Amino acid sequence: MEKGITFPTSLLKLNGEMANFKSDEECEPLTQLFSLSEKISAARSIIELVKNVEEPFKKLFSVNKFAFVLRDKSSKCHIFLSGDVKCGDAFPQHRILSDSFLDRTVRLGEFDIYGPGEISKNIDSAAQNSRWYSAAADNFFGFSLSKGTDVLGVLLMEGQSTRTVQETDFSFAQSISSQLSLAISNIYALNEIRRQDRERQLLLDLNAHIATVRDTNELLGIINDHLKNTIGFSHTLIGTVNEDGLTTSAFLLDPNSAPKNHPMYADAKCVRYAINDGFMNICADQSDPVLFDLDELIIDESTPLYIKLNYESGIRHLAMSRFRKNNNVFGFWMLFFPEGHCPSKACLSLISGISSQISIAVSNVKANEEIERREKEKSTLLKFSNDLASSTKKDVLERVVKQQLSALFSIENFSLHAVRENKKEHELVLSDPDADFSQYDILEDFSNGLILTSDSIFSRAINLEEPDFITLGRPNNPGSASLSELFKTPLSLLVIPIKIESEVIGILSFTSDRKDPEFLDGNLFRSVCSQIAISLANLEAREATKLHIKEISRSNVQLEDEKTYLQQEIDTFQNSSEVIGSSTEMSQVFKLVSQVASSVSTVLLLGETGTGKELIARAIHNASPRRDQLMVKVNCAALPANLIESELFGHERGSFTGATERRIGKFELANNGTLFLDEIGEMPLDLQVKLLRALQEREIERIGGKGTIKVNVRVIAATNRDLEKEMEAGNFRSDLFYRLNIFPISLPALRDRKSDIPELANFFMLRFAKRSGKKISDISKKAMQELTEYSWPGNIRELEHQLERTVLLTNDHIIREFHLPCKKQLKNFENVTNGFDMSTLEENERKHILSILMHCNGRIAGVNGAASVLGIPSSTLSSRMRKLGIKRQHQV
Numbered sequence: 014m015e016k017g018i019t020f021p022t023s024l025l026k027l028n029g030e031m032a033n034f035k036s037d038e039e040c041e042p043l044t045q046l047f048s049l050s051e052k053i054s055a056a057r058s059i060i061e062l063v064k065n066v067e068e069p070f071k072k073l074f075s076v077n078k079f080a081f082v083l084r085d086k087s088s089k090c091h092i093f094l095s096g097d098v099k100c101g102d103a104f105p106q107h108r109i110l111s112d113s114f115l116d117r118t119v120r121l122g123e124f125d126i127y128g129p130g131e132i133s134k135n136i137d138s139a140a141q142n143s144r145w146y147s148a149a150a151d152n153f154f155g156f157s158l159s160k161g162t163d164v165l166g167v168l169l170m171e172g173q174s175t176r177t178v179q180e181t182d183f184s185f186a187q188s189i190s191s192q193l194s195l196a197i198s199n200i201y202a203l204n205e206i207r208r209q210d211r212e213r214q215l216l217l218d219l220n221a222h223i224a225t226v227r228d229t230n231e232l233l234g235i236i237n238d239h240l241k242n243t244i245g246f247s248h249t250l251i252g253t254v255n256e257d258g259l260t261t262s263a264f265l266l267d268p269n270s271a272p273k274n275h276p277m278y279a280d281a282k283c284v285r286y287a288i289n290d291g292f293m294n295i296c297a298d299q300s301d302p303v304l305f306d307l308d309e310l311i312i313d314e315s316t317p318l319y320i321k322l323n324y325e326s327g328i329r330h331l332a333m334s335r336f337r338k339n340n341n342v343f344g345f346w347m348l349f350f351p352e353g354h355c356p357s358k359a360c361l362s363l364i365s366g367i368s369s370q371i372s373i374a375v376s377n378v379k380a381n382e383e384i385e386r387r388e389k390e391k392s393t394l395l396k397f398s399n400d401l402a403s404s405t406k407k408d409v410l411e412r413v414v415k416q417q418l419s420a421l422f423s424i425e426n427f428s429l430h431a432v433r434e435n436k437k438e439h440e441l442v443l444s445d446p447d448a449d450f451s452q453y454d455i456l457e458d459f460s461n462g463l464i465l466t467s468d469s470i471f472s473r474a475i476n477l478e479e480p481d482f483i484t485l486g487r488p489n490n491p492g493s494a495s496l497s498e499l500f501k502t503p504l505s506l507l508v509i510p511i512k513i514e515s516e517v518i519g520i521l522s523f524t525s526d527r528k529d530p531e532f533l534d535g536n537l538f539r540s541v542c543s544q545i546a547i548s549l550a551n552l553e554a555r556e557a558t559k560l561h562i563k564e565i566s567r568s569n570v571q572l573e574d575e576k577t578y579l580q581q582e583i584d585t586f587q588n589s590s591e592v593i594g595s596s597t598e599m600s601q602v603f604k605l606v607s608q609v610a611s612s613v614s615t616v617l618l619l620g621e622t623g624t625g626k627e628l629i630a631r632a633i634h635n636a637s638p639r640r641d642q643l644m645v646k647v648n649c650a651a652l653p654a655n656l657i658e659s660e661l662f663g664h665e666r667g668s669f670t671g672a673t674e675r676r677i678g679k680f681e682l683a684n685n686g687t688l689f690l691d692e693i694g695e696m697p698l699d700l701q702v703k704l705l706r707a708l709q710e711r712e713i714e715r716i717g718g719k720g721t722i723k724v725n726v727r728v729i730a731a732t733n734r735d736l737e738k739e740m741e742a743g744n745f746r747s748d749l750f751y752r753l754n755i756f757p758i759s760l761p762a763l764r765d766r767k768s769d770i771p772e773l774a775n776f777f778m779l780r781f782a783k784r785s786g787k788k789i790s791d792i793s794k795k796a797m798q799e800l801t802e803y804s805w806p807g808n809i810r811e812l813e814h815q816l817e818r819t820v821l822l823t824n825d826h827i828i829r830e831f832h833l834p835c836k837k838q839l840k841n842f843e844n845v846t847n848g849f850d851m852s853t854l855e856e857n858e859r860k861h862i863l864s865i866l867m868h869c870n871g872r873i874a875g876v877n878g879a880a881s882v883l884g885i886p887s888s889t890l891s892s893r894m895r896k897l898g899i900k901r902q903h904q905v
């Protein structure tokens with residue numbers, strides 16, 4: 014900008030001429046000229062200039078009106094500023110597209126003066142400002158404004174109709190034109206400086222604000238507050254490049270944008286736009302903003318929706334600037350301009366300058382959003398994890414999983430199937446509590462723990478890496494169990510394997526409105542699946558623990574029962590620990606017992622029923638170093654053949670139908686103690702082999718077990734059968750016989766050692782008298798003789814029962830007679846008179862309980878116990894037994 018007032022030579026010449034003027038009137042034009050000069054120099058804006066020159070023009074040129082037509086280099090328009098001196102109105106200004114005077118001046122490119130009449134010839138009636146010219150066009154004159162070769166514009170004046178344009182008017186005009194031109198170019202320069210200052214200030218302000226931007230709303234606020242007026246756009250839009258690198262999605266949308274009422278606006282907002290759309294790809298290659306004149310383009314169906322909508326909403330120009338980071342374009346800033354607001358070059362350069370700052374803000378906002386998203390994700394997962402961890406009940410767990418899946422991913426109708434060990438079966442463990450599964454009765458089966466065999470969905474699902482859709486048809490057989498039948502069909506089911514590390518432990522299936530599974534691509538879904546996997550594993554573990562606890566408590570009950578049983582056995586043993594007998598036969602037995610007791614040798618006890626084989630077995634055990642351990646008895650005759658193996662060796666859970674829990678066998682129970690195999694002669698042949706192996710190897714294998722178990726057991730076997738005959742008949746394996754017959758002890762029948770009868774009779778009399786509270790102390794000679802004469806086919810057990818019965822029937826202190834069966838009675842029936850059973854109800858009950866106990870091998874409680882056979886609780890049976898005086902020694 015040039016400073017100071019420079020008087021043009023023409024003005025100085027005029028000044029010189031005027032120096033000769035004498036009167037004030039003659040000096041008036043000069044004064045006016047100086048005043049004009051001063052006012053021109055004082056103007057700081059074009060408007061001010063127009064205002065300032067009004068008065069001097071009036072006086073110097075006697076003009077009605079005048080106008081400046083100035084070139085606007087940044088647009089195709091001219092600025093038309095009219096000063097209407099006569100009206101003294103405000104100075105109207107407007108933009109015009111063409112002016113023939115200015116065009117002429119521009120063409121000439123030099124100072125030019127339009128004389129009267131010349132203007133009337135050159136007025137273009139089509140010119141926008143033609144109305145400004147009056148009918149008295151011949152009174153118009155004008156001159157060009159230029160600085161050097163730079164044409165600034167034209168000054169046009171209309172002289173008063175009463176006064177024709179004078180020669181001096183031209184001289185004046187010529188003299189002030191250079192001054193006006195200088196003033197105008199100074200004002201332009203000043204304006205440019207101001208604009209640059211404003212721009213700098215704007216950038217500084219923007220910088221300060223942009224540094225603190227945290228979200229898209231704040232960013233939009235800053236863009237609108239600081240840039241909208243300066244740049245003159247209607248609304249802005251920022252699109253960022255998606256992960257695919259090929260499309261963009263709206264990142265920042267002005268809710269008050271021009272197309273907001275367009276019927277397709279909602280659709281346009283959500284579309285992923287291809288970058289290669291003829292707009293963004295052009296911009297992506299340009300470092301400067303690109304200005305699109307939409308009027309110059311063909312807007313049709315192939316035009317991207319965001320452009321079409323804007324165009325149809327009155328937008329005519331789009332300025333687009335790319336965002337770059339690390340040499341990659343990551344977004345586009347779009348500014349939309351309505352009709353008549355085409356951005357100037359200065360605006361575009363401003364947009365260019367601001368674009369990098371906006372891009373930093375977008376990066377920051379995106380980074381913030383990412384951090385927030387991760388934080389939210391983390392806290393969501395933490396809450397989910399806590400909720401899962403605190404949900405121990407299945408229905409609560411189902412609610413938690415359902416709530417999270419539907420809130421986070423709009424997933425509905427979920428079901429979670431646990432994969433069983435063999436990977437060929439799956440079992441429904443959790444399902445959406447609100448899902449409409451009602452059309453299938455199958456759910457009832459599921460609630461009863463139905464395990465599904467592999468179906469086609471399951472087979473496909475188990476091998477998937479990512480969630481995928483499986484479209485189901487209507488099931489052919491609605492009654493059959495398959496994963497698809499949990500849902501209303503037909504439908505598209507999304508399935509995903511649930512894994513812990515790389516092992517598939519379950520299948521999650523669900524429905525969704527989404528048409529592609531990509532919405533589940535993110536880390537959040539993977540993390541949620543991991544959480545579900547953990548909770549599935551926990552649920553399974555809890556269920557297993559519950560089962561174990563149930564098993565343990567059942568075992569506890571069993572152990573409790575066994576403890577009672579053993580206690581009774583101990584009591585029994587204490588009662589009968591005394592082995593009565595001083596006959597030679599018994600002395601021989603006692604001798605053998607003392608010889609064998611301290612060894613681990615297998616003992617085979619032979620003898621008729623009731624001769625005391627179990628009593629002697631216990632005597633051997635008690636005299637052995639194993640006395641502090643258990644002597645476990647197995648009655649091989651009391652159990653069905655198929656259960657003896659399990660009874661002896663135990664079984665694993667699920668090894669056969671009914672094996673609902675793991676159970677240890679008698680061999681294991683007797684470890685370090687003694688196993689008494691009663692009625693060994695009744696053992697089935699196939700089991701004899703296994704028994705032989707166990708005796709030889711000293712190790713056993715549970716049914717369904719995966720390995721052998723070492724056992725240290727001393728075996729005492731007993732039988733009332735002649736095993737050698739059984740061997741000959743093929744009923745007993747010879748190898749087992751020889752294995753058992755290492756140390757045989759034969760117990761004599763009572764009829765063969767009658768000398769022991771009085772001692773035994775007295776022993777039992779005193780025991781039962783004491784138990785029944787009777788003071789019976791003797792047996793008469795006659796009665797004793799009765800006893801010794803009897804043949805005792807039931808041996809000592811029969812004698813014992815006889816004494817018990819007689820003590821109960823005796824009211825005296827001496828037993829005077831026994832009611833022993835005569836030979837005939839013995840032969841035909843027992844305790845039956847005239848074909849009728851004459852025994853009392855209580856006697857019958859006692860007899861029945863005793864026979865069941867005998868069948869159950871003395872066991873009261875447990876699955877195979879007498880209580881379960883009789884259909885009463887073990888405590889009831891125990892109390893009945895106490896009432897009926899049934900003790901352990903009566904039971905077998």
Ligand SMILES: Nc1ncnc2c1ncn2[C@@H]1O[C@H](COP(=O)(O)OP(=O)(O)OP(=O)(O)O)[C@@H](O)[C@H]1O
Binds near residue numbers: 589620624626691773
């Ligand atoms: N010598 C004895 N002294 C005292 N009581 C005895 C004697 N022998 C046997 N008993 C008693 O006789 C009853 C039957 O004995 P035990 O059960 O030992 O016979 P067992 O030969 O094993 O019979 P089974 O072959 O029918 O099993 C038991 O109550 C037992 O206490």
